[in-house]
Amino acid sequence: MMPTITLDKGVFESLVGKKLDLDKLKDRISMLGTDLEKIEGNEIHVEVFPNRPDMLSEQGFARAFGAFIGVSPGLRKYEVKPSGEKTIIKNIPKEWPYAVTAIVKGLKFSDEKIREVVQIQEKLAVTHLRNRKKGGIGIYPLDNITFPVNFTGKAPQEIVYRPLEFSKAISAPEILEKHPTGKKFGNICKGWKKLPVFIDASGKILSMPPIVNSHEMGKINEKTKDVFIEATGTDLETLKVTINILSTALADMGGQIYSMDVMYGDTTLTIPDLSPRRTKVDTAFVNKLLGLNIKELDVKRLLERMGYGYQDGAVLIPAYRADILHQVDLIEDIAIAYGYENFKEELPKVATVGKESDVEILKRRIASILIGVGLLEVHTYHITNEENHDRKMMHPTKLVRLANALTADYDSLRNWMIPSLLRVLSSNTRHEYPQMIFEIGRVFIEDESMETGVREPYRLAVILCGPGFDFTRAKQVFDALMAALDLTYDVAEVEHPSFIPGRVGRASITKKNVAYIGEIAPAVLANWGIEMPAVGFELNISDLFELMKK
Amino acid sequence: MDIKRLAESLHPLEARTVAFLKNAKTLHELVAATGLSEVEVMRALQWLENKDVLKTRQEVKEIVKIDTNGELYAVKGLPEQRLLKALEEVPRTINEVGKQAGLSKEEVGISLGVLRAGGALSLAAGKLSITPAGKKILQKETAEATLLKKLMTHPVNVVHLSDQERATFDSLRRRKSIVKTTLEKTRFVDLTATGKELIKIDVRKLESTVDRLTPEMLRDSSWKNKTFRRYDVCINVPRIYRGKRHFVNQATDYARRVWIEMGFEEMEGPLINTSFWNFDALFTAQDHPVREMQDTFFIHNPQKGNVLSQKLAERIKAVHEHGGNLGSTGWKYAWDIEEAKRNVLRTHTTVLSAKTLASLKKADWPAKFFAVGKCFRNETLDWSHLFEFNQTEGIVVDPDANFRHLLGYLKRFFSKLGFPQARFRPAYFPYTEPSIEIDVFHPVHRTWVELGGAGIFRPEVVEPLLGEPVPVLAWGPGFDRIMLEYYKIADIRDLYSNDIKQLREMKEWMR
Structure with a gap:
């Protein structure tokens, strides 16, 4: 699922510093690797790929876009001043061990700005922080807070404060039970002995991450100018990038970033750390992978178009980028800056021999033989249910079941094919008879010797349904198929609860059982609501394939 | 004629x-x-x-017939006659006369009504006696008796009755089961x-x-x-139904042919796979949202499979955790082999590409492979969503391959599928870098249509499987879309509704 963000055209244009006509805008947005979903009045809706959380704000998107179209290429500089304030991390729940905090001053909040901030917070929480499972974000008016701030764990009953939009203070268990976000995200901290809280030096609770802020301490309004921001969660690296994305977006709104000392016992982190990561990019490798012949200077120019810096043969990766794992990630950005539309396609002359899989060849051959005797091929789902297999067929079986099926109608995988064909017949009783159908498909049988614990042989099922069809007719079709494949077979009488006793046989080839042939029992037909005799067979194609290879 | x-x-x-x-x-x-x-x-x-x-026309006649009581009376005489006769000798009470004439109470009642109206009886001191007018009646056969006798022998068309007979018939018709009429239809033929x-x-x-x-x-x-009867050769004949392939299979066979013509070899494999192959081998982090319940079908039994190659598992663990020795940062988390063992229904045919890469030896390069097959996503069925769908996918393993080659293959491939105009946009897939979204120009609708993704496999995918970070080009167009369009199907569920009438009438795949 791709996250989308909404850009205000006016805000976006002033951030980019250039106006583009609509067609150009559409074209550039999609060639940047994002997708313009729609434009409604002043709102531009854009899909951003999940690896680019830094573009999930108007500011972040405009930053990338401005560089891409050449208005503001290169690494954007952000000044970070030390605030001298501290956050102390102590006695935290083991399930939620990390917090990073910073301060941004000099913001001018309007309704519009508050909307932007809420959007950044929500989009980051949903995508980058996996719907708060990996972390949560908080923004607080700085004025109310007495430093140092403590991030600590408390027993749920000890936590009492007034959550956002509530009229009075309630306890943590009540918040989880009654508050809308408590109900929505409460399962994240289900069963924790301690819950994490931010408490300031005067003992006021700021919030209970990742659930909800305090109404008194954690609600920003138009008067707010300076803010305290935090990210807490399970993975420190993810949180650092989160606070980098958030603080730079606020700086692009006109704020000044101040760092804080975040203290884990003896270790002190200075947050945010916006110094770029340095890495090498090898021009020869760029040219080899992209099939280009560009110079290092071109590489520098193209990287700057994607918001990177380039210095002394090293790429400077902005601190808000979370997606650069390997050189190839930079090379893709070089390709995007170069423009996918500017690459000259080339079909290399590499000699290889095309080949269809042997099983597919056999399947197709069998299908054409059966068409020759007038059968119609059907195509059914692999996913079925126990009712169809067990009760209707009067044949108890053990099915491979799905762990998370959405409906009971489709919650298991078939282990033979004939039930699927009877299901087809049962939904076609209003159509002309005879109905002679077949299908070749996989069935699923538990088998410990397989890598997954399941064997998936191909089976052929044939069912002839109509007045006058009997065992002879079923065996005739089977016989025609065997003759066409140049195979000889034996049939022995057996019992099978889905067939009429005395009218079901087990066919074998060189002593290997390969098929059942028979007349479907009237009770089974009645279970399916079929009022015509039905006869047929089920043949193991995978076994047949092995036999034919010998 | x-x-x-x-x-x-x-x-x-x-x-x-x-x-x-x-x-x-x-x-x-x-x-x-x-x-x-x-x-x-x-x-x-x-x-x-x-x-x-000829022309045929139907005529309807109303025929007068004698009924059950009528038959009886034709022989024994009408009740009123018989009652009169019983009074010829002596006056009798009502009870006596009924007995004497052998009449039921009801018949006596009716007879008395008829006879008194004709002035044939008189009543004095509780006894009935015949009048001179009554005696006169007995002297000759009544019109009623005459008509009944006539009807005994043959029924008469109502229009052939004389006026008097008609009056008699009308009076008898009011009495119980003496006469009846039936409608007789006759079909006449006029040349x-x-x-x-x-x-x-x-x-x-x-x-x-x-x-x-x-x-x-x-x-x-x-x-x-002998001369042979001439047939009407223009006449419509009853339809017969031939055997045929399912239309979806006709289309997937076609896709197979396109790949083979381009020199690709087919890959095959099971539909259930361990997460190891479906996700981990493709460098999809274990906390990636795609691995969550709402997207992927997990298997209840057996819940887990095995990771057969310990060596491969270690290499995959290394790239996930710290990028191995590839100059990658990796995803920086603790990789869990137990998570990798969880069985899933494959979510993409790319799982086959991963397995194929793991099986190749250096001497096999360059090589091209393709797959056509069913994949699964955990979705509720509706007109635009199926939990089973067809995917097709190809890979090129070639140490000299590059991005421009990928675009060249794509151009040729989509041109063979009937879309000579293709354009390429940046995209994101977890296991390719660079990644491409392919749009083709629809010649009829005259718009660009998104038809699939492509890219070069990340070194973190290729190196652990193949042993060297060779560029592997990959693309996987969604094929259901092309089929729906060709067969003019609006509701995707109709691909597998298996309606026999639809299957019998569906057009052939002619590409």
């Missing part, structure tokens, strides 16, 4: 009927004359009417001008034309003296 040709095209039932049309004028007469059943004559008349040989010409021909002889050529005729050469 030429009369002779018309005569020669007559069905045997028609010929037999026509032979008797000169004299027989009704359906009834024709049945008697031809010796055919009524249904057969009716069919023949219908066909002949279609050929403008048209063509018909009048036709019966001049000796159709008796035509009756001996041959309807079917038989083996006997061929054996004994008797066909030589």
Whole structure:
């Protein structure tokens, strides 16, 4: 699922510093690797790929876009001043061990700005922080807070404060039970002995991450100018990038970033750390992978178009980028800056021999033989249910079941094919008879010797349904198929609860059982609501394939 | 129409009927004359009417018949007669006279009504006696008795009754079960001008034309003296149904052919896979949202499979955790082999590419592979969503391959699928870098349509599987979309509704 963000055209244009006509805008947005979903009045809706959380704000998107179209290429500089304030991390729940905090001053909040901030917070929480499972974000008016701030764990009953939009203070268990976000995200901290809280030096609770802020301490309004921001969660690296994305977006709104000392016992982190990561990019490798012949200077120019810096043969990766794992990630950005539309396609002359899989060849051959005797091929789902297999067929079986099926109608995988064909017949009783159908498909049988614990042989099922069809007719079709494949077979009488006793046989080839042939029992037909005799067979194609290879 | 040709095209039932049309004028007469059943004559008349040989019309007659009581009275006399007779000797009480005449109480009642109206009786001191007018009645047969006798022998058309008979009939009709009427339908046959010409021909002889050529005729050469009945070759015939492939399979076979023509070899594999192959081998982090319940079908039993190669597992663990020795940062988390063992229904055919890469030796390069097959996503069925869908995918393993080659392959591939105009946009997939979204220009709708993704596998995918970070080009167009469009199907569930009528009538895949 791709996250989308909404850009205000006016805000976006002033951030980019250039106006583009609509067609150009559409074209550039999609060639940047994002997708313009729609434009409604002043709102531009854009899909951003999940690896680019830094573009999930108007500011972040405009930053990338401005560089891409050449208005503001290169690494954007952000000044970070030390605030001298501290956050102390102590006695935290083991399930939620990390917090990073910073301060941004000099913001001018309007309704519009508050909307932007809420959007950044929500989009980051949903995508980058996996719907708060990996972390949560908080923004607080700085004025109310007495430093140092403590991030600590408390027993749920000890936590009492007034959550956002509530009229009075309630306890943590009540918040989880009654508050809308408590109900929505409460399962994240289900069963924790301690819950994490931010408490300031005067003992006021700021919030209970990742659930909800305090109404008194954690609600920003138009008067707010300076803010305290935090990210807490399970993975420190993810949180650092989160606070980098958030603080730079606020700086692009006109704020000044101040760092804080975040203290884990003896270790002190200075947050945010916006110094770029340095890495090498090898021009020869760029040219080899992209099939280009560009110079290092071109590489520098193209990287700057994607918001990177380039210095002394090293790429400077902005601190808000979370997606650069390997050189190839930079090379893709070089390709995007170069423009996918500017690459000259080339079909290399590499000699290889095309080949269809042997099983597919056999399947197709069998299908054409059966068409020759007038059968119609059907195509059914692999996913079925126990009712169809067990009760209707009067044949108890053990099915491979799905762990998370959405409906009971489709919650298991078939282990033979004939039930699927009877299901087809049962939904076609209003159509002309005879109905002679077949299908070749996989069935699923538990088998410990397989890598997954399941064997998936191909089976052929044939069912002839109509007045006058009997065992002879079923065996005739089977016989025609065997003759066409140049195979000889034996049939022995057996019992099978889905067939009429005395009218079901087990066919074998060189002593290997390969098929059942028979007349479907009237009770089974009645279970399916079929009022015509039905006869047929089920043949193991995978076994047949092995036999034919010998 | 030429009369002779018309005569020669007559069905045997028609010929037999026509032979008797000169004299027989009704359906009834024709049945008697031809010796055919009524249904057969009716069919023949219908066909002949279609050929403008004759017209049929139906006449309805009301026939007067005697009813059960009427039959009795015709023999024994009407009740009022019998009552009068019983009074001829002496006056009697009502009870006595009923007994004497052998009448039921009801009959006595009716008789008294009739007789008193005619002044045939008088009542004095509780006893009935006959009047002179009554005696007169006994002297001759009544009109009622006359009519009943007549009807005993044969029923009469109501229009043939005389005025007096009509009056008598009307009075009897009001009494219980003495007379009744029935409607008799008669189908008359009137010859048209063509018909009048036709019966001049000796159709008796035509009756001996041959309807079917038989083996006997061929054996004994008797066909030589026979003429064959002319058929109506323009007539619609009952439809027969041929055997055929399911239309989806026709289309996937076509996709297979396109790949093979481009020199690709087919990959095959199971539908259930461990997460190891479906996700981990493709460098999809274990906390990636795609691995969550709402997107992927997990298996309940057996919940877990095995990771067979310990060596490979270690390499995958290394790239996930810290990028191995590839100059990658990896995803920086603790990789869990137990998570990798969880069985899933494959979410993409890329799982086959991963397995193929793991099986290749350096001597096999360069090589090209493809797959066509079912993949699964955990979705509720509706008009645009199926939990089973077809995917097709190809990879090129070539140490010299590059991004421009990928675009070249894509251009050729989509051109073969019928879309000569393709354009490429940046995209994101977890296991390719660079990644491409392919749009093709739809020649009929004249718009760009998204048709699939492509890219070069990340080194973190290739190196652990193949042993070297060779560029592997990969693309996987969604094929269901092309099929829906070709077969003009609006509701995606109709791909697998298996409606036999739909299957019988669905057009062939002609590409």
